[in-house]
Amino acid sequence: MLKRNAKIYVAGHRGLVGSAILRGIKKKKFHNLILKTSRELDLRRQRDTEKFFEKEMPEYVFLAAAKVGGIMANDTYKAEFIYDNIMIASNVIHAAYKYGVKKLLNLGSSCIYPKLAPQPMKEEYLLTGLLEATNEPYAVAKIAAIKLCQYYNEQYATNFISVMPTNLYGNNDNFNLETAHVLPALIRKFHLAKLLRKNNTEAVIQDIRKFPIGFNFQSKGTFDPTKLSKLGITAEHVELWGSGSPYREFLHVDDLADASLFLMHTYNENQFINIGVGEDLTIKELAEMVRKIVGFDGDILWDTSKPEGTPRKLLDVSRIKSLGWVPKITLEDGIRKTYEWYVSAYA
Numbered sequence: 001m002l003k004r005n006a007k008i009y010v011a012g013h014r015g016l017v018g019s020a021i022l023r024g025i026k027k028k029k030f031h032n033l034i035l036k037t038s039r040e041l042d043l044r045r046q047r048d049t050e051k052f053f054e055k056e057m058p059e060y061v062f063l064a065a066a067k068v069g070g071i072m073a074n075d076t077y078k079a080e081f082i083y084d085n086i087m088i089a090s091n092v093i094h095a096a097y098k099y100g101v102k103k104l105l106n107l108g109s110s111c112i113y114p115k116l117a118p119q120p121m122k123e124e125y126l127l128t129g130l131l132e133a134t135n136e137p138y139a140v141a142k143i144a145a146i147k148l149c150q151y152y153n154e155q156y157a158t159n160f161i162s163v164m165p166t167n168l169y170g171n172n173d174n175f176n177l178e179t180a181h182v183l184p185a186l187i188r189k190f191h192l193a194k195l196l197r198k199n200n201t202e203a204v205i206q207d208i209r210k211f212p213i214g215f216n217f218q219s220k221g222t223f224d225p226t227k228l229s230k231l232g233i234t235a236e237h238v239e240l241w242g243s244g245s246p247y248r249e250f251l252h253v254d255d256l257a258d259a260s261l262f263l264m265h266t267y268n269e270n271q272f273i274n275i276g277v278g279e280d281l282t283i284k285e286l287a288e289m290v291r292k293i294v295g296f297d298g299d300i301l302w303d304t305s306k307p308e309g310t311p312r313k314l315l316d317v318s319r320i321k322s323l324g325w326v327p328k329i330t331l332e333d334g335i336r337k338t339y340e341w342y343v344s345a346y347a
Contacts, residue, residue, distance in 0.1 A: 001265050002030065002060060009034040009058035011043060011092055012065030016253055017107055017165075019172045021062050024257035034058055038065070044087040046094075053095040061104040062260065063092050063145075067138075071241070071309050073179035074135040085141030093148045097158050105264050106149050106162040108272065110249075110313050111139045120278065120316040123164070123271055132310045146272050153270050161267055163260060166276035166315050169334065170253035171341045177231055178214025183250060186287055187339055189231070189238045190294040196225055196235040197298060204228075210345065237299040238291075242308025244284030249276050249314050252334035255327040262325045276315035277327050283308070293335050 002008070008025060012018035013035045025033065034056050043049050043065055067077075067084040074081060089106070096104045113121045114129030126146070131139045149160035173184040180188070188211070195203045204225075213231075225234070232239025259275045267273065281289075287300055329337075 004030060005032050006030065007032045007034065007057065007059045008062070009056065009060070010062045010064060011036075011088075012063075014038075014172070015064060015066070015068075016168060016170060016173050017256060018062070018064035020170060020253040020257035021064060021260055023254070024261050028261065043091055044084055046087075046091045049091040050095045050098065053099040053101075057099060058096075059102045060264065061092065061096050061101050062264075063089065063104060063106045065092070066107070068174070068181075069138075069179035070181040070185060071134050071307060074138055075307070078137045082137035082141050085138060086144055089141065089145035089148060093145065093152060093160065096160065097152050097156055102159065103264060103268075104149070104158070104160040105260055106145050106160060107260070108142045108146055108162050108164045109138070110164055110166045110274075110276070110315055111135045111310075112143050112146070112164060113313070115310050119312050120314040121274070122316040123274060123319065126272075134307055134309055149272075150270050159268055161263060161269070162272035163263060164272055164274050164315070165256045165259075166249040166251050166274075166313070168251055168253045168256055170338050173253075173338065173342075175211045175342065176214045182248065182283065183286070183290070183335070184338070184342075186240075186290040187294060187335070187342055189233050189240075190291050190296040191339070191342070192228060192233050193235065193238045193298055194294060194296040196228065196233070197296065199235075201225075232301070232303070235298065237301050238296065239301040239303055240283075240287060241303055241306035242283065243304050244282060244287060244302050244308075246283050246308050246310065247280040247312040247314065248283060248286065249278075249280040250286075250331055250334070251276050251327060252329040252331075252337075255329050258328070259320065259325050262323075263320075266323060273319050274315040274317050275320055276317045277331075278315070278317045278321075280312065280314045281331075289332065290335060290339075293332070293339055 013022045115132040117125045146162045152158045169183040175188045
């Protein structure tokens with residue numbers, strides 16, 4: 001049980017997950033927080049990480065720092081994804097052991113499971129089959145972090161737990177179309193297409209100035225909409241990768257934060273634990289939902305020559321539900337809130 005004055009370090013507090021955990025911690029009136037940006041502390045450097053832990057001596061750690069991205073980023077920056085994530089996890093977990101952290105919560109990802117794992121995916125299915133090739137580097141790093149926590153617990157009697165959330169979305173998500181996950185990418189593509197359909201060039205330029213888009217766009221001067229068409233975004237249609245047939249499950253990041261705090265208070269087992277909603281839908285159904293919420297009335301085109309990842313990724317969440325936790329935010333409400341945040345962020 002965390003005490004109100006406990007010294008808490010949130011690694012990655014500016015990212016999607018870390019910022020949600022930070023909001024949740026502050027909402028529950030915890031105030032003794034340690035926060036460092038990646039510029040202030042490079043967790044890939046062991047010496048810097050250990051100096052930080054030695055100086056600050058945190059009692060509790062939420063390990064949410066990671067290099068993340070969607071299918072394009074995972075398949076393009078393979079070396080960066082495996083190196084950065086392995087180094088971050090190794091350095092933080094070892095420093096937490098070395099400097100006496102009472103409890104650490106390691107944030108993982110559902111991509112750790114085999115590509116063709118039985119559905120829904122139980123925690124026991126880890127390492128029972130081949131991984132999805134397009135995100136294997138990231139998955140390998142996340143599996144290594146899970147095993148580090150488990151083996152440190154076994155050898156050193158630490159209390160390091162790991163949680164495996166399903167696909168996440170929400171405030172502070174990554175909307176860079178080169179590196180974004182599917183849901184924020186859909187939100188942005190449909191929003192930009194809606195602006196083009198309304199011939200609102202100035203709003204498009206304002207959007208791109210606020211959020212990097214992932215390709216060489218000159219934000220000053222005359223706007224050239226053909227540059228967006230290269231990303232499948234036009235006034236008439238939005239082009240998406242694959243067939244839209246894979247199934248995905250989505251959890252609002254504020255629900256993940258709530259679950260993480262719940263587990264930090266109550267869960268002390270060596271087995272990692274899934275966090276999700278236990279329901280999924282096809283990417284095609286998701287795209288239609290996002291299009292409706294955003295208000296784009298053009299067409300959706302599917303490029304079946306492009307990869308689309310694992311056929312299905314539905315988590316078995318019976319373990320966390322048996323502990324008494326359930327999500328509170330519906331997908332439609334969560335997407336609407338995320339879109340409202342996205343629009344207000346550059347308004």
